[in-house]
Amino acid sequence: MKVAFFGSPHFALSVLEQLNQDHEVALVVSQPDKRAGRGMKVTSPAVIEKARTLGLPVRQPERLKGNDAFAEELAKLELDVAITAAYGKILPASLLPIPKHGFLNVHASLLPKYRGAAPIQWALIHGETETGITIMQTAQGMDTGDIRHVKRVSIHDEDDAQRLFDKLALLGATALAEALDLLAEGKLPSTPQDETQATHAPMLTREDGQINWQTSARDIFNRHRGVSMWPKSWTLFQDKTLKVPVLELLSEKSLSADVVADVVNVDVDVATSGGTVLDVHADGIDVAANPGVIRLVNVQPSGKAAMEARAFANGYGVKAGVCFD
Numbered sequence: 583m584k585v586a587f588f589g590s591p592h593f594a595l596s597v598l599e600q601l602n603q604d605h606e607v608a609l610v611v612s613q614p615d616k617r618a619g620r621g622m623k624v625t626s627p628a629v630i631e632k633a634r635t636l637g638l639p640v641r642q643p644e645r646l647k648g649n650d651a652f653a654e655e656l657a658k659l660e661l662d663v664a665i666t667a668a669y670g671k672i673l674p675a676s677l678l679p680i681p682k683h684g685f686l687n688v689h690a691s692l693l694p695k696y697r698g699a700a701p702i703q704w705a706l707i708h709g710e711t712e713t714g715i716t717i718m719q720t721a722q723g724m725d726t727g728d729i730r731h732v733k734r735v736s737i738h739d740e741d742d743a744q745r746l747f748d749k750l751a752l753l754g755a756t757a758l759a760e761a762l763d764l765l766a767e768g769k770l771p772s773t774p775q776d777e778t779q780a781t782h783a784p785m786l787t788r789e790d791g792q793i794n795w796q797t798s799a800r801d802i803f804n805r806h807r808g809v810s811m812w813p814k815s816w817t818l819f820q821d822k823t824l825k826v827p828v829l830e831l832l833s834e835k836s837l838s839a840d841v842v843a844d845v846v847n848v849d850v851d852v853a854t855s856g857g858t859v860l861d862v863h864a865d866g867i868d869v870a871a872n873p874g875v876i877r878l879v880n881v882q883p884s885g886k887a888a889m890e891a892r893a894f895a896n897g898y899g900v901k902a903g904v905c906f907d
Contacts, residue, residue, distance in 0.1 A: 583766060584662050585663055585664065586664040587610050588610075588612070589610075592628045593667065594629050594751075595751070597751075598632055599632070600755035600758065602636055608639070609659060610630070610639065610640045612629045612642055615627075648674075661681035664684070665687075666686070667687070667688040684720065685720035686720065686761065686765075687720045690754065692713060692716060694781070697780060703743050703808040704808065705746075705783075707808035707809070709800065712735070714735050714750075715757040716729055727775075728773055729773045730761055730773075731764065731771075742806075786812065790805075790809055791815055793816065793826065795817070795869070795907055797871065799874025799875055802871055817857075819898070823884045826878055829876055831876065832875040832876060833875040834873070835874060858870045858903065859901065859902055863892065865877065865879070866879045867881075879891055
């Protein structure tokens with residue numbers, strides 16, 4: 583089939599490579615180059631770099647809405663279908679009917695759950711045990727089009743945002759390949775989304791990384807996995823930000839009174855307050871959640887390099903009974 587591909591970050595590379603292997607990629611469209619990094623070097627999106635190595639024609643329009651020249655160029659290609667995967671711009675309604683079969687979007691969630699910019703992160707934050715790829719017919723609205731094809735995958739405790747991104751990037755390529763085969767045969771189903779089941783996955787903010795010690799240890803652990811790429815987990819200690827690159831779920835239950843009294847040596851009432859340090863040892867800092875216990879393994883004080891939590895405790899006077907936040 584003759585296709586155009588719209589995508590930008592690394593997540594979309596597997597999809598582009600699969601398309602180029604199976605079909606005729608007539609055009610690759612991505613975000614404009616941007617300055618990034620400490621040196622503010624002009625950097626092209628990952629999709630553009632890959633497309634150039636594959637010898638594919640590329641375009642990086644500043645805008646799509648009202649861009650008649652781009653719409654005309656797209657129409658002249660006489661496309662069978664156009665594909666989007668993490669493109670990063672909303673497609674105007676005027677472009678959607680140009681390809682014969684419209685636009686198909688590779689979305690990293692089981693729609694209608696987690697519509698929006700950060701479906702992988704929010705699935706982890708909310709403790710989902712399953713996610714997947716939905717091939718969706720692009721329509722006006724935020725990920726509201728008909729579902730055309732679905733591939734599912736389990737989420738495990740060891741999955742953080744990066745690992746799940748990698749899994750779903752590969753699964754997206756497979757799902758799209760299957761969908762296009764069905765489309766070519768005229769057998770690709772189309773099912774409207776159930777609006778009553780819709781949830782949203784907005785872009786993360788820095789505040790989404792803050793540890794809320796008054797929530798359960800499981801909730802803290804799930805959020806840590808979801809924000810592991812950005813903004814990462816952080817808490818406050820002595821009114822200063824303390825980043826937490828590595829933490830572990832130690833217990834989902836509150837410590838018993840006997841354990842608190844005999845082992846942790848902290849007053850029972852204090853230990854039940856989220857954010858209270860229960861113990862400091864070679865493996866890290868054990869902190870009470872509500873309920874449960876989280877172990878801080880590595881931390882990074884503001885303006886300093888990351889270090890083992892025990893070293894931080896020794897240098898900053900952290901001991902049982904001290905509270906974060």
